[in-house]
Amino acid sequence: MYTQPELKKIIDTSLVNLSYNQESERLTDPVKYVLSIGGKRLRPVLALLVCDMYGDKIDEAVIPVTGLEVFHNFTLVHDDIMDRAPVRRGFSTVHTKWNVNQAILSGDIMAFMTNECLLQSPLNILQKVFRIFNKTAIEVCVGQQLDMDFEKATIVSREEYIRMIELKTAVLIAASARIGALFGGADDREADIMYEFGRNLGIAFQIRDDILDTYGDKKVFGKTTGGDILARKKTFLYVRAMEIASTEQKKKLQELYTADNDPVSKVREVTELYDQLRIRSFSESLMEDYHRSAMGFLEKAGTAADRKTELSNLAGSLFGRDN
């Protein structure tokens, strides 16, 4: 069976070997740039791990699941325009390095490059693969819209928040796991189990991201903390704080979130409020709940336990539990 680093290398190679329309470098250069910046390649690697767990034959899956990474990067390019984000993974975003028009259009092209990858699925699963992909792609767009809506909303309930991150982040991880299962020859029941594994893992992963944005070690996390606070993002930390804060604390948090005061003191004051409310430990424990659910679904999968080791390692590594 393949290890996670082996599969990451396979996906990186597959991304480099994507074919491009030759008539406009102005359009394909941004795509090559964004796909070369890196990242964990979580979605295709997860898909290949699931495929490998069931089927021991990943070759046919490599190009199709590469499409999941292309799609993920498509969403990042467009989201970064909408969020006016200047930097992603330590590099200038496409609309900053080029311009908004090229970012819209090179994002668009990635959506169709995704199709080209997926289209290389074997005919017997092609429709199933595309159906789950389309549904998921639309859900991811809806998740981004909800995320933007929430920036303007005063109150966001925990249910609304969880649904938003489920759509924006978790369903694509879930779909990756399901598509991997289809390539591995798993039946619908098994594919459903893997979807739930991915969905729960994805929610846990996003809650962790929220926690790290405020409490992460800059050296480990690779970006300055407090970005979500400054961008007025309704993170899980904020949502939870608003659940349990006193009237006075609520007022203060809302004021801090909307005021245009000094960024450093703003981040510090919001964090202090979170500390008073023990938001970090509560969030970590919710994250653990989702992570545990994910592992429960992995246990349910109908393959031998020793075939699950790599997937279990991946799930652990997402939460900083590498050995």
Next chain:
Amino acid sequence: MYTQPELKKIIDTSLVNLSYNQESERLTDPVKYVLSIGGKRLRPVLALLVCDMYGDKIDEAVIPVTGLEVFHNFTLVHDDIMDRAPVRRGFSTVHTKWNVNQAILSGDIMAFMTNECLLQSPLNILQKVFRIFNKTAIEVCVGQQLDMDFEKATIVSREEYIRMIELKTAVLIAASARIGALFGGADDREADIMYEFGRNLGIAFQIRDDILDTYGDKKVFGKTTGGDILARKKTFLYVRAMEIASTEQKKKLQELYTADNDPVSKVREVTELYDQLRIRSFSESLMEDYHRSAMGFLEKAGTAADRKTELSNLAGSLFGRDN
């Protein structure tokens, strides 16, 4: 056999019956809006006419070719952002009526709604349909990029211009005809002929659009003339003028195109220059050449002449030759 108005009605109904994700009206309202504004539904109607010419059985094709209209509108929504166009078909554009972010995202969702439509193609042609669609979708993006590049370029050759409109406009009309042929059960040779029919028709159609933007009757054309001149678009009229203008005329045309003077006099002066250079009649004759080529390919199609009448009527109606 079906007539053009009958097929337009079928497509309009199919567009109304599209299913939408129910979780974000903020995202689906712009899609419903843009799809309800109307237009000729040229691409799906053409596809169904070609299908009907070969096969006499359009039912299976209706939903998949509806996707071609959804895709076309996706490109309009994103192009209008890039071109900063406030109005389309007499209605506010999506980014004007809502905002740029919603226009990006509701455009994105239309790309995946297109996939959902195409996915309903029968399995025996599904890969062929998707392959031609993906290739075409990427080409349309490249065409839009070239169009934007040309706005900044001083000199655009006729070859470059024709290639740009081929990509931006003609290949989707060509692909629609090819997809119609596939649904009608035509073989690859016939599908190629129909592609060429559509490609030539599309180029003629775009040259006509360029002519009408300067010389059209506002009442018939539905928009104010001179828009391309004010947007500094390198239309065929401009490209041709730069081919044959004297050094002095070239200088004047460039100055007029780039200057920020009064719009009314700007349009008048550019038009006068075009008149001096007999640009209109030359452009019309080139348009006729492409139209004639298209009709030549239609003649080559391997079906009885009486099955070609509706397609021939459609081709005529695009050039104002309705009876």
